[in-house]
Amino acid sequence: MAAISPRSKPRPLLSILSSRPSISSSSSPNSSDPEADPNETLISTAISILKEHRSRSRWSQLKAILPPTGISPSATVRILSALRNRPHLALAFFTFSRCNDLLSFSAAAHIAARSRLRPAALRLLSSAVRLYDSPAIFETLTKTYRSFDSAPFVFDLLILAYLDAKKFDRAVYVTRLLLSRGIHPLLSTSNSLIRSVSKLNGSDAGLGLYQELFGSDNPRVSPNVQIFNTLLLALYQDRQSDRVHEIRVEMEKLRVDPNVFTYSILLAGLCEDGKRIREAKELWDEMAGKGIKPDIMAFNTMINGYCKTGEMVMAEALHRDMVLNGIDATCTTYEHLIRGHCKVGNLETGMVLYKDMKRKGFAAGVEVVDEVLDEMCKRDRVDEGLVILRKEMKREGFSPSRRSYEVLIRGFCERGMMDTAAKLQAEMAGRGFEADKKVYDAFVEGYRRIGEEDKVMRLCEEMNHMITFKESVT
Structure with a gap:
């Protein structure tokens, strides 16, 4: 994806979700005359076998009544609809049917979603996006949504399926379709979107998508701290730590409290070159003042900052505080301290730490x-x-x-x-x-x-x- 595609102007969501798909317009199998329509006989018999026979015999019985060409896509969807209250059986039948048409995938995904079988629904949609690189997947899901009494997060799963398939432009496209119809993705989905777009196109693209998701056009939806952490991390990775102030102002405006990961990212930006260690210390004290206990990532970041400036007394003091707080040193902790001591000429101390690191089973980096x-x-x-x-x-x-x-x-x-x-x-x-x-x-x-x-x-x-x-x- 070279760039995020522009917003489209699709028709309203309610008109889509309220429309009945062609698969539902047929009369039910029980109300039709089996002798008048052989396909209805097949559907009715298949449903009866699946619901009434034991698991060991139902598949062999079902196979025996099928025509040589197998089950048609329309018949598959009709049978899935009849089994929607028995999701595991419905999904087993979908696998048995070997139908790879878009309508069958959508029906099976809706059944899994309405039963809160999230992993199964995501697997189905992931298979669909691999087979069909087309906006028709979204349209088919919306047209069959009411017929299967589905759950709204099925569209979030479609977005995640596109992200997993590295089809980021499709994921953003579906997101914009939903936003234009007044539906906002889950915060976790929004976070995944911003993270993926930032990795692909940089922090500016991630910030742009944030504005689309949480800007003035969507005032009723507020971002959480994880969203802001994703933005801060993208800025840090792009070496734009000078822009983190914008994010902090936004967090304060929306009354989103930072967590320890937020502070760890901010500290990393300040300790990157060792020249802003005083600002990092102020942030460290601010974190303590808010009662947020630093984790191993925060400790390692500050220790590294002091090691880069050669302030080994402060680095060792933090190391002791970390141990006293019940946080075990990691390989990264040892590496920072060893390099710091070697930098200031404390070879003996560095070698003591090196041997201790080896005793604990850590592997020294090059x-x-x-x-x-x-x-x-x-x-x-x-x-x-x-x-x-x-x-x-x-x-x-x-x-x-x-x-x-x-x-x-x-x-x-x-x-x-x-x-x-x-x-x-x-x-x-x-x-x-x-x-x-x-x-x-x-x-x-x-x-x-x-x-x-x-x-x-x-x-x-x-x-x-x-x-x-x-x-x-x-």
């Missing part, structure tokens, strides 16, 4: 390993760094980064351990990382340190050739 190795090499503990890398490489799913290799190569070259550095460079190349200027510089300085000037000259020539080649290509 960036954390990079930070630890970098700090170790700065302190001439490159051998320990290599041991850590080898242990991590034994873990399934871990793949060392270019930075890990570069850090270790630099460390061994500074020690003059050129053979070890050369082996790491060969391993690095085997993983698809070409040597760059940083690697060449490390080897040049390493060989120069041990007095092998001939190798220094060859490496300098090779490096210059590499740089010239890359410049000519670009």
